[in-house]
Amino acid sequence: MSIDRKRQIIEAATKSFSLFGYKATTMEQIAKLANVGKGTIYTFFKNKEDLLDEIISALILEIKKEAEQAMNPDRPFSENVHRALYRILEFRQQHQLTARLLQEVRNIGTPAVQEVMKKLDWAIIDYIREKIDIAIKKGEIRDCDAEITAFLMLKTYIALIVDWEKDHEPLTKEKIAQLFELYFLKGLSK
Amino acid sequence: MSIDRKRQIIEAATKSFSLFGYKATTMEQIAKLANVGKGTIYTFFKNKEDLLDEIISALILEIKKEAEQAMNPDRPFSENVHRALYRILEFRQQHQLTARLLQEVRNIGTPAVQEVMKKLDWAIIDYIREKIDIAIKKGEIRDCDAEITAFLMLKTYIALIVDWEKDHEPLTKEKIAQLFELYFLKGLSK
DNA sequence: GATTGACTAATTTGTCCATTTAGTCAGTTT
DNA sequence: AAACTGACTAAATGGACAAATTAGTCAATC
Known part of the structure; x- marks a missing residue:
């Protein structure tokens, strides 16, 4: 009961x-x-904040499940990390609760909400970090600091999906995948 | 007079x-x-906003001069773009006026200041874009969308210098150069 | 013609007071 | 007695209004 x-x-x-x-x-x-x-x-x-925190904790699990579904173990790391991040950010913007809370952070800056969205971001980073660690172990990518890499990958995706649109035409999903591949995997060097 | x-x-x-x-x-x-x-x-x-705008326009020239001084035409693109961006962001954080205005955007969000700082950011992006265009023409780097690349480079530097410090130990200048080289130039692929 | 500062309309700030709200706890229900 | 409740309180918030401040103007002055 x-x-x-x-x-x-x-x-x-x-x-x-x-x-x-x-x-x-x-x-x-x-x-x-x-x-x-x-x-x-x-x-x-315990209080209102704790209630929000529990909801977000459940949401983090849901987001991880979403990301897991977006990936395909037969495909290479580069493709999977794109699929995972794209799905996560798509979810974050389309899901009613997260969309509202992101808006509340932008417009009002409610401290409790700011904190909880930061927690969500770091959960995403930690999830991607795990995937990077596995890719390094498997020899799929160079050895690197997995946490910083995951952090930069999330920042890059947010920049491409959210920030770029503020001053330019939105980039297509394919274009973003292509850019990500170019910068993070292949590198600019000839 | x-x-x-x-x-x-x-x-x-x-x-x-x-x-x-x-x-x-x-x-x-x-x-x-x-x-x-x-x-x-x-x-x-014309008004108070216009006064701020003229000051920032002059500051943009000053920042470009700073960046120009930080670069060395004999060194490769990768090194110069790091030096330029690092110097620009160092300047932005240490210069009294920009530091204060950045703080004002964070704490109060004064619209006129927000606008002018955005203008500054895009001036930096445009400056880096020029450098990238030259590097592409010279064949120093792969062909790519210079504006998006410059945009992502600035975002990456701000992420590494400003955002990372919010939750971690600050990264040294050398570490940042190394990370930038790894992600943007060499790429993670083996 | 350039410069000024008193002036005005508009915005911001300060000060109430009324209302709302998070969190508690004595009492009720199961 | 264990779970549950909603009236209650202290604190926070919001609204209404007056006072103070300020961006921008313009007739007078240099």
């Missing part, structure tokens, strides 16, 4: 955060939506 | 913007510092 209530609360909170954002969602609203008393929320979660 | 007054105003404004930021600087303050009447400022500049 109590497990179910926790799920009800998480679902209600996710829905409300997705629709109105973190700041504009009140604990009473969540309680009403979840058909529980406000106090009940606090038996499962 | 009037040329001199314009210089006085620019110097006063630069000093005040550097010390207090754009928003916290009043036109009256600038006039007092420059020993002119407030109205005189408006004979040289």
Whole structure:
């Protein structure tokens, strides 16, 4: 019974955060939506921030699953890392909750949301880092600092997908894959 | 005489913007510092934003000069582009005015300042783009979209110098040069 | 003709007070 | 007694209004 209530609360909170954002969602609203008393929320979660944190932790697992699905063990590292990163960032922008929270960080800068989105970014970096470590072990790519590489790969993708569009025509998925291949794998040297 | 007054105003404004930021600087303050009447400022500049814009335009020239000095025509492209970008970002962070304005964008997000810092970034990208175009013509590097490459190079440097430090030990200048060489020039492929 | 600073309209800041809200806890339900 | 609740409180937020500040103008002055 109590497990179910926790799920009800998480679902209600996710829905409300997705629709109105973190700041504009009140604990009473969540309680009403979840058909529980406000106090009940606090038996499962330390506070509002903790509730958001648990939701994001679950989302991180979901994102990893998405990325895993996008990859194909028969294809080379370069292709898989592109597919994984592209799928992750696509998910991040299309998923209602993350899209809303990204917007909230841009427009209001709610500290709790900023923190949790940073956690999400580092989870992505850590996930890519694992893939890079495997590729290095398998001899698919040069030896390099896997964490910095993963960090730069994410930054590069965000730059190409999000930042470039602010001043230019968006780049196609193929173009991005091609650019990524050129800079990260082949290098500019002749 | 009037040329001199314009210089006085620019110097006063630069000093005040550097010390207090754009928003916290009043036109009256600038006039007092420059020993002119407030109205005189408006004979040289359309408005406060235009005054900041002229200062940044001059700064862009200064930054290009800095970059030019950091480079050595006898050395290869890879080394020069690193030297140029490193010097530019070092300048951007150490120069009183740019450091203050970058802080103002982060903390307050003053629109006029945001705009002008974006202009600065694109001037840097355009400068690097020219260097890349030359390197391509000379056959020093592969053919590639020079603008996107310059854009990604700046993003990469900012990521390594500014963003990485937020969660990790800062990277040394040598390490950054080495990472840049690895990712942009050599590529990860074996 | 160049320069000025008092002036104005508009924005920003400060100060209330009313409302809202996160989190608690005494009491109710199961 | 264990789980649950919603009235309650202290703190934060928001709105309304006045006071202060400021960007930009322009008639008077140099």
